[in-house]
Amino acid sequence: MSEFTPDSVPGGVGRRTFLSLTGVSATAFLLGLGAAPTPVHAAEALPADPFTLGVASGDPLPDGVVLWTRLAMRPLAADGRGGMPNRDIRVRYEIAEDERFARVVRRGTAVATPELGHSVHPEVGGLKPGRDYYYRFRVGGFTSPAGRTRTAPARGAAVERLRFATASCQAWYHGYYTAYRHMAADNLDVIFFLGDYIYEYGIVAGDNLERQADLGPEHGVKVTTLEQFRLRYSLTKTDPDLQAAHASAPWxxxxxxxxxxxxxxxxxxxxxxxxxxxxxxxAAAYQVFYENLPLRSVQTPDGPSVRMYRTLPYGSLADVHVLDTRQYRDTYPAGRVVDNSPERLDPARTILGRKQERWLTGAFRDSTARWNLLANQVVMAQIDRDLGSGRLYSNDQWDGFPACRERVLTALRRARIRNFVVLTGDIHRNVAAEIKADFDDPDSRTLGVELVCSSISSDRDGARSDSLAQIWLQNPHVRLYNAQRGYLRCEATRESLTADFRIVPYVTRPGAGVETLARYTIPAGEMGLPGTAPQQRP
Known part of the structure; x- marks a missing residue:
């Protein structure tokens, strides 16, 4: 099976051609990181507040985090430029130990360039591990809202707990991001976002627009260009609840x-x-993804290629392995939902690509953490979708790549990883399932659990159950199925991992409350969901 790399672009188009498609220079990336001298011509004065899209931090390490903001005086300007002038803008930032910024520990300058949508990504180092910090930006006389971030614990350090949430699938036009307002109040160490930050479909009032909003015709087309992607992210990021969640913890x-x-x-x-x-x-989509999120320099795009997979350690308590199941996967065989076709069962098929598979195998082998968490996009557990005697599987999920899944689980067993949790999004449903050594044998060994968070807003309000519930729950390793909107909140300790499925009753109007649909406490060393005895068979 082939794997795309920037050096082997199909059709004879090389790396330089793709870099020129978006016109981004290496200097622009360095200026946005604050890693190049500030040009003397970089202006600061602006006529209106440029911090309309909020602030964020991300990828915490023991000694620092990456900070983010993107300047946009008119975020919904139809050309995607946010009403910004076509010039470099000097952005000052500071990070402090207290909310009042009386104890500032780092100051610096980055440059927001038109080439990167006037975004900046300063990487702040020299911080203390496992500590809360507060940060903000300044341009001229304007000061951004303050954000809270938290560094990771020191490598190998004993850690009492890790509090985190997972989220995915936030179609802006399907409803309000109320779940994020509740998430922002949870005092989390980190938030994992698992995919579908925007949706590319045209937004048409009376068709798919559930919010009370008056949008121009530029929003009614499918997103395909750099300018359109920028506008769609701007629209998404104007949501105040999303901004609150970004400012509450590193992502x-x-x-x-x-x-x-x-x-x-x-x-x-x-x-x-x-x-x-x-x-x-x-290439355009990947660049704008980088422009709008708190990503480090190792995630800067190289044309239509970005290395998104990585491991983030949290002391001796957890290793978080972040996957990319989209950029390197083989295409669908014989349709999206099929039985055991020979093509589907081809042992060479991969959802990860060869390099990412080798990286993940090595990450398992090298891990000494108590918990191994997989930040993953699509459902890993086998899900038979035929209510009769046949078999049907979705080729969009890991079921379309059973040989790759078996290789990953074999690597997991060889590394003797005992506490394995897959964190998944994508399906707009709350699901709790067990990862089995043999999904066709309910008595086979349980290798881990999969916790699938629902969408933030996609598919509108949802319901406690729906027409797919019977399909999912017929699989004996599936313990929970729910079709409402919400997020997953977890706390990991040395002794256990507790998962709360948090749901909101509606998203098509603002102001919903939140409740815990279900809570699972998974003891360390005893993989399996409550209500089932730990399995010991190989």
């Missing part, structure tokens, strides 16, 4: 398909877009 982000196009697979568009054209679209 660790990855993507799924809608950041580019529904159900794409590597360089293949599921709508028949020619490969050269689709890779150009992917």
């Amino acid at each position: 660790v982000v990855t993507w799924d398909d809608h950041e580019v196009e529904n159900n794409y697979a590597a360089a293949v568009s599921q709508y028949g877009v020619p490969e050269r054209e689709f890779l150009a679209r992917r």
